Amino acid sequence: MSPDAPSTRAVDVPDGAGEVLDQGALVLRWAPTGQAPVLFAHPTVPVRAGRPPHAGVPVCWPWFGGGPSGDATPSHGWARSATWAFVGEDVDSRETTLRYRLTSQDASGPRWPHPYRLDLVARLGAHLEVALTTTNTGPEPVTFEEALHAYLAVGDVREATLTGLDGAPFHDKVTGEDAVQAGDLVLTGETDRVYRSEAPVVLTDPVLGRRLRVETTGAADRVVWNPWSDAAAGLDDVGDQWPHLLCVEGANVLGDAVTLPPGDAHTLTYRLFVEDL
Numbered sequence: 001m002s003p004d005a006p007s008t009r010a011v012d013v014p015d016g017a018g019e020v021l022d023q024g025a026l027v028l029r030w031a032p033t034g035q036a037p038v039l040f041a042h043p044t045v046p047v048r049a050g051r052p053p054h055a056g057v058p059v060c061w062p063w064f065g066g067g068p069s070g071d072a073t074p075s076h077g078w079a080r081s082a083t084w085a086f087v088g089e090d091v092d093s094r095e096t097t098l099r100y101r102l103t104s105q106d107a108s109g110p111r112w113p114h115p116y117r118l119d120l121v122a123r124l125g126a127h128l129e130v131a132l133t134t135t136n137t138g139p140e141p142v143t144f145e146e147a148l149h150a151y152l153a154v155g156d157v158r159e160a161t162l163t164g165l166d167g168a169p170f171h172d173k174v175t176g177e178d179a180v181q182a183g184d185l186v187l188t189g190e191t192d193r194v195y196r197s198e199a200p201v202v203l204t205d206p207v208l209g210r211r212l213r214v215e216t217t218g219a220a221d222r223v224v225w226n227p228w229s230d231a232a233a234g235l236d237d238v239g240d241q242w243p244h245l246l247c248v249e250g251a252n253v254l255g256d257a258v259t260l261p262p263g264d265a266h267t268l269t270y271r272l273f274v275e276d277l
């Protein structure tokens with residue numbers, strides 16, 4: 001392993017296989033047995049130590065993008081680049097469960113100087129489940145944004161259809177406007193939208209001949225993102241691979257940021273299912 005490569009844990013059970021990195025508690029790869037990879041990762045550019053990845057299921061926390069003020073750095077917070085403590089694993093015949101923890105003793109910043117504990121539980125088998133629990137371990141209420149920023153692998157994003165957002169209000173980060181989704185969503189250019197919806201979303205992928213179904217609990221928003229060709233050129237771990245990803249994220253952002261009283265906890269859970277067409 002190169003010194004720049006984050007440490008990794010492999011999962012291989014009869015129903016599925018995958019790989020999780022200690023850096024970011026990043027579920028980098030997962031697929032049910034017999035399926036092509038379900039999560040996008042660049043075929044030749046690896047995840048590098050300390051660099052925010054455009055692959056797998058990064059954790060955005062405690063802010064999203066540049067945060068409420070728009071100028072917070074690093075983009076999407078520090079949780080996706082920090083090295084989490086590996087707490088343990090449970091293996092049974094159907095799935096493997098990996099547990100990670102990150103606390104304010106491990107990673108913090110002046111922009112959000114609050115005591116906290118993050119617990120991430122990843123279950124990999126025939127389905128994928130990622131659960132992120134934030135606990136306020138400090139004496140004051142805290143407010144944070146979060147997202148499980150899943151990079152779904154698609155045959156060609158231009159051929160894919162997203163169902164389940166019809167009627168949902170959204171903020172379009174490309175145009176800066178607010179609108180309401182009418183019907184299914186087929187992307188035709190750079191897309192960066194925050195939908196206020198908790199409904200399941202189904203991605204139909206005729207090129208790979210499958211449907212990916214996204215369900216969440218504890219998430220008020222879905223973020224849908226693809227940079228398209230121009231913006232992808234500036235991301236070296238996306239580049240010309242942009243047609244092969246579609247981010248469908250479970251999130252609590254903007255007006256849906258979470259406020260936790262002292263001692264309270266909140267869990268955001270993201271579940272992914274694969275069905276043949």
Ligand SMILES: O=P(O)(O)OC[C@H]1O[C@@H](O)[C@H](O)[C@@H](O)[C@@H]1O
Pocket residue numbers: 052053054065075076149173192193223225247249
């Ligand atoms: O390049 P980053 O920091 O990983 O962000 C990627 C994208 O992540 C999406 O979730 C945001 O809505 C986009 O605005 C952003 O460009």
